[in-house]
Amino acid sequence: DIVYLDSHFVPKEQAKISVFDRGFLFADAVYEVTAVIDGQLIDFNGHFQRLQRSCKELGLSLPITKELLVDVHHELIEKNNLHEGLIYLQITRGADSSRFFDFPSSSVPSTIVAFVQHSTVVNHPNAKKGISVISVEDIRWQRCDIKTVALLAACLAKHHAHQQGADDAILIKDGYITEGSSSNFFIVNRDNEIITRPLSQDILPGITRQAIIQLAQEEGLKITERRFTLDEAKKAKEAFISSATTLIWPVISIDNEDINQGAVGHLSQRLRDIYLDKALKK
């Protein structure tokens, strides 16, 4: 594979960054993951806007224009012959051997890395069969709205889930579900009302989440942004997670309790189909 590192495209074995990079030492870095289907970027504008926002919130100046970033993404698709998968992009506050916690001088250049991941997006088996999740306490910090690479709490949550034989974890804060370990979380109640937690510093403003809200409204479906408890989720008619990596994956059990008798929900399936349809037509 060819990766992008600081204005150069190089074979992945040759892409090296400093041990003093602040992304490595302090998780002082932001990232984005964009899905690629049929060689096309999905919802790139949304991902770019969120990247701009993440940088702004951390006082990190975005060192690359949108046009250049689009070119980088397209070149990675081309050079790696990526038909379907993901593009990972990370920007760090650069390398500074003093290891001072405070920001380095503005003359220290940021580090930009991007690479492709070949993976199945459209016909992923989890989309058809659904996934099982367990609930774990949300032990993350108070700015989960910023997409930083400080992902240890998410790694632990995912690890616990896998250890218990589940596919993923959903996170609980003060008795209410915030989101998935690397996704947003939705339920559908008995009145076919789709419910997801409102945006705040407690969750990541998912680009897929936003697209789902918009298309649900366009389809005349009832969608509400409000908090809900773990108990309400377990009693829901359907549940699903959303992210660029998964698009929509139905959730068929929570803490070993079946949702929809362990079958993929009708509305979850329909939303995924419509989302894919719209994304590919853009």
Ligand code: PLP
């Ligand atoms: N929430 C968290 C914690 C995530 O890590 C992610 C994506 O990785 C999402 C939500 C979904 O965001 P998006 O739809 O932009 O991929």
